[in-house]
Amino acid sequence: MSADPKHSRPAGGPDGAAPGEAGANAMWGGRFTGGPAEVMQRINASIDFDRRLYAQDIAASKAHCEMLVRQGIVSSEDGAAILQGLDTIAREIEDGSFTFKAALEDIHMNVEARLEELIGEAAGRLHTARSRNDQVATDFRLWVRDASDALDSALAGLQAALLDQAEAHAATVMPGYTHLQAAQPITFGHHLMAYVEMLGRDRGRLADGRRRLNECPLGAAALAGTSFPIDRAMTARALGFDRPSANSIDAVSDRDFALEFLSAGAILAVHLSRLAEEIVIWCSQGFGFVALSDAFTTGSSIMPQKKNPDAAELLRARSGRVIGGLSSLLIVMKGLPLAYGKDMQEDKEPVFDAADTLALSVAAATGMVRDLRPEVEAMRAATRTGYLTATDLADWLVRVPGLPFRKAHRATGAIVKRAAELDCDIAELPLAELQAIEPGITKEVYRVLSIERAVESRSSFGGTAPAEVSAAVAAARERYL
Numbered sequence: 414m415s416a417d418p419k420h421s422r423p424a425g426g427p428d429g430a431a432p433g434e435a436g437a438n439a440m441w442g443g444r445f446t447g448g449p450a451e452v453m454q455r456i457n458a459s460i461d462f463d464r465r466l467y468a469q470d471i472a473a474s475k476a477h478c479e480m481l482v483r484q485g486i487v488s489s490e491d492g493a494a495i496l497q498g499l500d501t502i503a504r505e506i507e508d509g510s511f512t513f514k515a516a517l518e519d520i521h522m523n524v525e526a527r528l529e530e531l532i533g534e535a536a537g538r539l540h541t542a543r544s545r546n547d548q549v550a551t552d553f554r555l556w557v558r559d560a561s562d563a564l565d566s567a568l569a570g571l572q573a574a575l576l577d578q579a580e581a582h583a584a585t586v587m588p589g590y591t592h593l594q595a596a597q598p599i600t601f602g603h604h605l606m607a608y609v610e611m612l613g614r615d616r617g618r619l620a621d622g623r624r625r626l627n628e629c630p631l632g633a634a635a636l637a638g639t640s641f642p643i644d645r646a647m648t649a650r651a652l653g654f655d656r657p658s659a660n661s662i663d664a665v666s667d668r669d670f671a672l673e674f675l676s677a678g679a680i681l682a683v684h685l686s687r688l689a690e691e692i693v694i695w696c697s698q699g700f701g702f703v704a705l706s707d708a709f710t711t712g713s714s715i716m717p718q719k720k721n722p723d724a725a726e727l728l729r730a731r732s733g734r735v736i737g738g739l740s741s742l743l744i745v746m747k748g749l750p751l752a753y754g755k756d757m758q759e760d761k762e763p764v765f766d767a768a769d770t771l772a773l774s775v776a777a778a779t780g781m782v783r784d785l786r787p788e789v790e791a792m793r794a795a796t797r798t799g800y801l802t803a804t805d806l807a808d809w810l811v812r813v814p815g816l817p818f819r820k821a822h823r824a825t826g827a828i829v830k831r832a833a834e835l836d837c838d839i840a841e842l843p844l845a846e847l848q849a850i851e852p853g854i855t856k857e858v859y860r861v862l863s864i865e866r867a868v869e870s871r872s873s874f875g876g877t878a879p880a881e882v883s884a885a886v887a888a889a890r891e892r893y894l
């Protein structure tokens with residue numbers, strides 16, 4: 414089909430496409446006589462999204478230009494004109510006066526073409542010893558590095574919000590759950606601190622990816638390196654990279670850094686989604702453990718009483734976009750032969766979307782956590798059902814009368830059954846009822862059946878005892894903030 418000459422000319426073809434820009438591409442069109450079909454231009458152009466790389470593209474071009482001058486590959490007059498032209502372009506893009514052209518495909522050629530308009534033929538020297546392949550790999554790494562840093566500090570902000578709540582509620586008791594069935598009493602602060610740890614690992618993954626990302630592809634050129642006497646260490650240094658990448662083929666074909674960002678982002682999105690789901694549960698009428706602020710809820714157009722946790726629900730849902738972005742890029746990359754393939758132009762949108770989604774989700778989570786009002790009384794009341802101190806009773810039977818744990822477990826089960834029959838908590842059963850089931854029980858047992866005691870007793874490192882939680886908050890502040 415592409416052999417059909419009608420499709421290789423800019424004039425409208427039988428598909429009714431509008432004419433594209435007339436003539437061959439000025440950047441690479443030497444061997445072409447006709448311009449691309451309008452459809453070709455639309456599928457090929459990335460400028461609508463990769464314009465977001467403009468700052469990185471200009472920074473990398475400046476570093477490359479300075480190196481070319483230092484190495485005597487470009488004269489200092491031409492170099493000065495190029496640098497000045499690039500600064501002008503950055504200003505034009507920032508103030509909105511720059512005209513992006515789809516015919517120029519991408520950010521790299523849009524910048525270079527404008528440079529030529531501004532400074533003339535010297536602009537053509539900038540692309541010496543460089544290809545768009547190493548250029549885009551460099552720009553995108555710089556972008557992901559910035560996004561990773563921004564996400565890291567946003568996550569520190571979310572951790573700080575969680576830490577403040579955890580500190581204030583280190584001793585606020587609530588039921589802890591397994592299978593979403595009441596399990597053992599915990600403190601609200603302890604529960605929130607679990608998220609501080611999760612986010613700490615997310616930050617660790619981002620930092621880890623950033624370390625591996627920080628190698629400079631510039632100078633790999635198309636795939637094989639260059640015959641010009643370039644200084645790759647100089648450009649790497651100028652752009653804040655730790656070193657130039659070691660293999661030119663790998664440099665232009667690697668997108669691991671984007672995959673790692675998306676992987677870390679997908680796990681983070683899952684964490685945010687779990688937090689969001691808990692908030693949805695906690696603020697539902699069946700629980701009533703927290704109240705959300707007006708700022709992070711919405712009303713219903715028909716039910717006047719409603720206050721819906723939409724921010725939490727959207728946070729929960731948006732994890733899908735990030736997870737989808739990861740699988741999308743994994744699928745783009747799998748089976749691609751080395752080195753660069755145009756498939757790789759599809760690397761950007763999932764990453765941009767994930768970065769935007771995560772930035773907004775983390776900001777919303779931070780706002781919700783900051784504003785959230787724990788309903789201390791409701792949480793405490795919920796600990797009165799579900800026989801939360803049954804494990805404490807079993808442990809006491811092991812510790813005091815010296816029962817084997819299995820036997821203690823069985824006796825406690827029978828006690829729970831009896832309490833259920835009498836519709837009371839185990840702490841409310843008379844001593845005679847307890848002794849009828851296990852004669853070794855004395856009135857001392859009631860001490861371990863209080864919720865406060867149960868929580869205080871779990872003072873093992875990382876446990877829910879209020880003193881442990883306060884210590885964990887202090888340690889986390891040291892570690893993370």
Ligand code: ARG
Nearest residue numbers: 459463519545546549757758
């Ligand atoms: N816009 C392209 C991309 O994002 C830049 C690299 C193009 N390289 C090429 N050989 N056509 O991947």
